[in-house]
Amino acid sequence: MHEKRFPLSTRWQPLVALFAAFALLLTACGTAGNSGSGSGGDHTLTIAKGGPPNSLDPAKISQDWQWYANLAYDPLIYRDPAGTLQPRLAESWGYTGAGNTVFELKLRPNVQFSDGSPLTADGVKASIEYYRKTHTGSSALSTVSAIDVTGPLTVRLTLSQPNPQLPVVFTQDYGAGNIIGTAALNDPAQLATTTVGAGPYVLDKSGTVANDHYAYVPNPHYWNKAAVAYSKVVVRVIPNPNTSLAALKTGQVDVIQGVYSTAEAAKSAGLRIASAPQVFVGLSLADRQGTLAPQLRDVRVRQALNYAVDRQKIAKALFGEYGTPTEQIVLPGQDGYNDNQLYTYDPAKAKQLLSDAGYPNGFTLPVVTTSSANIGLTTQAIADELKQVGVQLQLTNHPDAASYNKDVAGAKFPAYGIGFGTMPVYLMGQTLYLPSAAQFNPFKSSDPALTALYQQAAGADEATRAKLDQQIVRWLDEQAWFLPVVFTPVFFFSRTTVAGVQSTRGEPIANPTDWRPAS
Template identity: 45%
Template sequence: MNVSFRLSHRRFQAPRPRSSSSAAVAVVAATALALTACSAGTSSKGAAGSVGDDLTFGAPLSPPSLNPALGDPAYGSFYQWAYDPLMVMQPDGTFGPGLAVKWGYVGKGNRAYELTLRKGVKFSDGTALDAQAVKTYLDYERSQKTGSVAGLLGNVESIEATGPLTVRLKLRASDPNLTFAFAQAFGAGNIASPKAVGKPASLDNGTAGAGPYMLDATRTVASDHYTFVPNPNYWNKDRQHFKQVTVRVIPNSSSMIQAMRAGQVQAALGDATTLQAASGAGLTVLAPPQALTGLNLADRQGKISKPLSDVRVRQALNYAVDRKAIAKALYGDEKLALAQYALPGQAGYDASLDATYAYDPARAKSLLAAAGYPDGFTLPVLDTTVVGLDKMTQAVSGQLSKVGVKLQITTKPTVSDYFVAMVSGKYPAPVIGYGLANMATLHVGVVNPQGPFNPFHTSDPHLDALYKQYFAADEKDSAALQKQINAYLMKQAWTLPVVGAPLSYYLAKGLTGLQATTANAGVPWLTELRPGN
């Protein structure tokens, strides 16, 4: 059901969040990748850096299903080979054509969205991709009760095929985020064949997309390796750079580097704990900042931790942490320090905000005293060992103790354990790792009162008003409003950001084409990978 809340005397309906569990897993999994690469190769006997007709791509997690409507953007390394998105987010953050050649909002207020599809495209099963096929898939996708993609289309009221290759989406409430949702990062535009939609179980362990490859089920072992071969119906043969692509699941980050050293894997999603090892192995490392990582000061009403209800306390915690020191100690790069809710290259980023919470323990103590806590207080915190987030918590704990704030830490060993505890509302300050792209995606999980990273359901009338303007704004006005939202969240100190954790990719020598930046949310179009000349 749609999330809604009151704005003054008018009812304002926000975009429906993704299902809480899948959204949290998506973000944590993405953070796992962020705190954790890509490359191509021939055989298991090749030397590190060798590139040939076959590509083996390493991934730390296996997908719950190969059905993109039931899946999760954290598993894009499995979906992207078989499914071209409707549009592609470029390295500079702009959008280029994919299955659609024209797209955008029509009229005022971001209430209607139109797509014009590419001519002559077929799915791997031979079915033509046309407006009716796209409508069929998007209606199927938004009807799903599980998976994290359906929520991205929560504001879609109806979909109409207005011509052989044109589709119009009518929205029940303004929503500026559809183009981003339809690109490769979130994958809502990974269109599957209507034949497969008619038999959706066929998509659990198979593919029926309009991408350059398709799954070879005879050479696939679920949760171990997935083999993709060229799609004979693909519209652009020049983008089929390999005769075979195998995605191999390797959960252990050290084992991933060993496999790359041995030439068994030529490209992989990386891990922040192995960045230096990857560089030492002669691999190309791409590691743009991607995820806001720190503490979520979620109990802003003081239900469990009364001090957090005072904005001065939340601001004090932000002043008490030396972000650059933590970024250097944990990630080897103080430039990853982060105090705001956007990254350089993103529309909401404002360089003038970087110094807002410059390290100042004296000011932190003064604010704590003014709020009635001159001797500090004890703050219950939830963390997890996943991708080293517990190390982040320990580093923050050591610095907060200097201003009298003692963290009482509960650590969960798995993503699912962490999620269940986080959404329970029993922990006022859970550790957070949340991928940053724009203020709309931040709203889905963090700002929305029903978002999984807002377990105490905080709302703020001024913030709601800013979001209402932003959701209805055109691109020209959108950037300024995103900056205002960013600044207001900082002033209210909704979280304690510490670093923009990197989403990393490793490439063997001889591979080109992959470009990951903060502007494209650190999510490249993997099928651009190719052997160098």
């Protein structure tokens, strides 16, 4: 077995509430430390996050709040800012034999958790099994039929069906690879309010006030002490993005996760902006059998809607230089992307297709959307475009993501506004377009051709899978299951005292463990 390095792919995260803003007055919990004061001495990093974690347990924490876990838990495999997979708790990994059904990990020796207990193959097995049992979104590991310890530091996973993306699943972006100390698994309830990981930091409970700020100090047992850049890291909960930006400007915090509405103000203030496209926003034409909207049963209607939208105009109008127009659910350079575009902006062709399908005067389409994650803004822009070809979107907007999610999952509307974080095509199948994708495929749409392509790609070697992934994305494009319009970015704003805050197409989610005091 040899070490595997994997390129571009991004984390699973629908992110429907990623950019949600709430009102809260700034509360004081100390100011940012001397993070740019050069080498030596104490360095405190203070971060602002839009909300408190639902739990500190890596198997339960929401993907939106992954920072709280990443500080304390090293993953088996690390995705670096370039998007390359690097050794972390696993020194090497790879599939054995053909078909992507047997996956082996060789662990790093002499690693300890923050409680002093050692990293072992038995412990890794127990952590993965706990994740599979506990995590509500663990479908990426649903085909694991056995986890075997084949040596003190080697683990083998056997799958009932092929899964070509286990290296990605075991990165910091997905949670399954964030290994928990074995002793803590005997009393997992404690993981909600404390950390027992093998990462660079450990939660300082005495310096933490739940729902207000969370303090982390260096893990005394960390295997790579040279990588620990700060004597303290504080994550402050500041829900309002304007308040968060004000705290950054005044030096109360060093880094925040920003939003598009404050990007220009951040730039004007001389702050550093890191951003990369991550979330495709548009419509899901979910009722492909025509259960609620008979018009959507006809592929010509779904294609007409795609031809009727000026993606370039919407992207520029809503997101300026940060919007990336798209007709595909994947980004350029990502696995599955097709260079040849299918839909040009052509209202005349849209009208002709509607007429051919029996709707020369258009029709009314009920759509549910939400104010979260820029979905509502984009859906309204789509509605304005479709009106020009006679299609009226009857919009129901939920300010909160919870009500929206309930309506989407309950198949109460034939179409819905969507914001979905990009990921490998295989993983998108499980969460977006296969019949088993309950949240985002509420009508259980399926097709033998799509299923066959998916199964072939799952068991294929890397080169063959790349071509099959392109065919899957092209099929979804041609069948117009979705109406993607624009990729919106994830924003990170930082002061010049902090180095290493990056967001790239290879890894759009900046990780605090990569950040350093600027020299």
